[in-house]
Amino acid sequence: MLNLLSSAPWWAVLFVAVPTSFIGALAVLLRAVWPQNSAHRKELWQEWQRERARRRMEREKIQKSLSSAGQGEQRQLPPSR
16 A cells, blocks of 8 residues: 555646645535525525626616717627626
């Protein structure tokens, strides 16, 4: 067994161990931060949707004001993510 450890390709061991450790730590962090109560999750989701709708309305308002002001050609704003 010890001979196997001394001849192991350490780059391959690190290639597997580092992402696995990172994903595990991320899962622990998400479990600690993400609300466990489904009502709280629903509230977060609705807040996120309201924020997206608010940003969309702001973009549309800006586009409408630019087009009504006779700015010539209308600029295309990048799509939201």
